[in-house]
Amino acid sequence: MSKRLFVKGNEAAAMGALEAGCRYYFGYPITPQSDIPEYLSRELPGLGGEFIQAESEVASINMLLGASACGKRAMTSSSSPGISLKQEGISYMAGSELPGVIINISRSGPGLGGIDASQSDYFQSVKGGGHGGYHIPVLAPNSVQEMYDLTMHAFDLADLYRTPVMVLGDSVVGQMKEALVPNPRPQRELPEKDWAVRGKGGGEQRVVKSLFLGDGELEAHNWKLHAKYQVMKEKEVMYETYLADDAELLVTGFGSVSRIAQTAIAMAREEGLKVGLFRPITLFPFPEKALAEAGIRAGRVLVVELNCGQMVEDVRLAVNGKAEVGFYGRPPGAGSLPSPEELLDVIRKSCARI
């Protein structure tokens, strides 16, 4: 049994990466994620790994591209403005079918915004933030334990599907300290990296690229990527429910806000209100089937986000008019985090209207 530790979410993510076998990290400082590079700059040299504080987020995502092209497990991390700069590289990695993990401890925007907890990078993360119509798996931890577990999982998904994977948190899950059980990496059968460049060594030439100019080549490539996304939707959906079976109001939210919602729901239950929680853990692939089932069963869904309404669009698509969808959003900024009591109030009002 692993011992229990008491650590920050950001450190837990870095520890998860090391346990997953990641030995290459490239990043650029930005609050509120700098604990990740700080931790890895201490640990990687002793493990025979490489740590580079790059000249920019643009450079660091491209260093990741290079290390990943060699078949190595590699990672970068940043926060919203830095993730914007990485998007071109993420698009190239998606196009070149390169694995790699990107942690986004997002902050508030637009522009320089602020460093408060925010979920306004939902669109950017799940809709293919760069050019060219791709998707990447996006995992949304809501605890320190999940920062560790999901970062480890991200590396497996990346290798399984040959895709960049994003772990999307915010300063709540990144900065808070909680108990962590640093479980050993799960054993998973993963495909051989027979595509990685290595110097021919007498073998076949290998090329990692995203340029496809031959007749029909790029269309075929896009259909191939699309097919991968369909398999992810079948196999990789993750979500969690809380008191959802008999709920007449289904609250849904991801990441940090789901913790507040869960407390509010427990308070509502004490008042006899039939409320439950549906928490997407994978934002891509979005748990559309399970959410539709639970939402339609309840008849009414309340989407809670730390923004002006992003995931709510996917919830509406999922229930497709068969359940009523309400929204409570708190755009980011100091003092903008809703308290459980505030959410309870919103829940009461939603229930009163049933």
Next chain:
Amino acid sequence: MEQVFKRPVSLKDVQTHFCPGCHHGTIHRLVADAMDFHGVQQETIGVASVGCSVFLYGYFDIDVVEAPHGRASAVATGVKRARPDRFVFTYQGDGDLAAIGTAEIIHAANRGEDITVVFVNNTTYGMTGGQMAPTTLVGQKTSTSPYGRDRKKDGSPIKMAELLAQLGGVAYSARVAVDSPKNLIQAKKVMREAFGYQAQGKGFSFVEVLSACPTNWGMTPLKANARVGEEMIPYFQLGIFKQEGNE
């Protein structure tokens, strides 16, 4: 009968897509020769950039990673850190390296990444149709400097080989041309030397090659070749600007 001239084994036996009179093909040959000379073809990973040389993998018989525009030096950094036992080079144009990729080249050089960078300076953006590059000469007309490059507004042509030679991480920095037999012989020697620096683990090596782009210069291959000597070399002087351990 003894064969005295043949294709380097690192080059594939295919026709290139380069325009007639383009120097990219000659420079490819020099790079392949340097790989052959050091016997590193089988352990080399090349990093292609975005520009007329993007099809590197079509001509060199080596493993290749294609980098986003301007990012080849950062990609090569990742490759070399992941595979320090491998030989890694980038091949970049002047738009790629000296405009959009300036930060990446300066910092890869300054960190002293143990890679070789081949920089093709043709004073224009070849692939996108002859726009002004950071290396465009003062007065030179391009599709986006129709009145000629104006030093006051557009700045002066940037001298990358001299600039990089100032950085602590750089072990070797030189500029060569391939417009005459004499320059070609020197270019071949320099390219071998630069690759030799990496083969011996001495640090970052950089070769700037002056190159003709007849198509976008609006010249015949012969005129374009002559322009290298008449207009480029007087400004972009040939030479070895840094040669660590040999000062």
